Amino acid sequence: xxxxxxxxxxxxxxxxxxxxxxxxxxxxxxxxxxxxxxxxxxxxxxxxxxxxxxxxxxxxxxxxxxxxxxxxxxxxxxxxxxxxxxxxxxxxxxxxxxxxxxxxxxxxxxxxxxxxxxxxxxxxxxxxxx
Amino acid sequence: xxxxxxxxxxxxxxxxxxxxxxxxxxxxxxxxxxxxxxxxxxxxxxxxxxxxxxxxxxxxxxxxxxxxxxxxxxxxxxxxxxxxxxxxxxxxxxxxxxxxxxxxxxxxxxxxxxxxxxxxxxxxxxxxxx
Numbered sequence: 001x002x003x004x005x006x007x008x009x010x011x012x013x014x015x016x017x018x019x020x021x022x023x024x025x026x027x028x029x030x031x032x033x034x035x036x037x038x039x040x041x042x043x044x045x046x047x048x049x050x051x052x053x054x055x056x057x058x059x060x061x062x063x064x065x066x067x068x069x070x071x072x073x074x075x076x077x078x079x080x081x082x083x084x085x086x087x088x089x090x091x092x093x094x095x096x097x098x099x100x101x102x103x104x105x106x107x108x109x110x111x112x113x114x115x116x117x118x119x120x121x122x123x124x125x126x127x128x129x130x
Numbered sequence: 131x132x133x134x135x136x137x138x139x140x141x142x143x144x145x146x147x148x149x150x151x152x153x154x155x156x157x158x159x160x161x162x163x164x165x166x167x168x169x170x171x172x173x174x175x176x177x178x179x180x181x182x183x184x185x186x187x188x189x190x191x192x193x194x195x196x197x198x199x200x201x202x203x204x205x206x207x208x209x210x211x212x213x214x215x216x217x218x219x220x221x222x223x224x225x226x227x228x229x230x231x232x233x234x235x236x237x238x239x240x241x242x243x244x245x246x247x248x249x250x251x252x253x254x255x256x257x258x259x260x
Contacts, residue, residue: 038206038217040232045256046219047204047232074177076168078236078248083213085236085249087168089176102170102177104234104251106208106215118208119215121234123253126175 007077010086010107013115015072022067022092026058034116042123067092082109089125100125137207140214140237143245145202152197152222156188164246172253197222212239230255
């Protein structure tokens with residue numbers, strides 16, 4: 001597969017998973033996460049390690065997330081061998097509210113020829129710091 | 131090189147660079163960053179792309195960072211081929227102050243047999259959200 005095509009595939013995987021997640025359905029993201037998935041979430045004191053941990057967090061939020069629309073801004077894919085780093089700014093809108101996040105997702109192309117995410121790091125853009 | 135040894139090498143590279151940076155010296159980190167380095171910093175509206183951008187940011191802070199001590203908590207290296215994802219929680223202390231960050235660094239083993247960081251994402255742990 002060409003690099004350009006691989007990049008587009010990866011961006012599309014995240015975009016589709018995000019589309020579902022921001023309407024309250026975490027299933028597509030959970031299907032993308034590997035067994036050894038690790039995750040930094042802005043709501044937790046420490047990194048979450050392992051698929052069961054992210055499943056627990058996302059299932060607790062199933063049906064509770066609702067965003068009218070979102071923009072994936074300036075997505076960039078850094079490809080090397082069977083790994084790819086996807087990073088983008090995410091702007092989410094609902095009514096008058098806007099949320100902005102910094103997003104990093106690291107993809108791995110498995111022996112089963114599937115892209116899986118092994119690590120994600122989401123954080124608010126320019127948070128107010130204590 | 132064994133996986134364990136590679137993981138230890140990567141953790142040591144970041145620990146040494148962090149040691150210098152938290153005393154105000156960004157040079158070791160700048161030497162680790164690749165030309166196509168991309169970076170999410172909690173102080174910027176968008177991702178920073180390219181080595182010159184991070185150099186500009188770090189040089190503006192040279193000599194202005196001072197942390198008495200820091201702990202790299204639960205560092206984890208996810209290795210695949212010539213790429214490695216390092217993630218850890220970082221606790222920094224100065225006087226009565228404590229700062230906590232979530233840190234992700236993606237390393238790439240170059241043809242020159244050097245580990246370089248191609249993407250970093252630093253964010254405050256559990257920031258107060260607006």
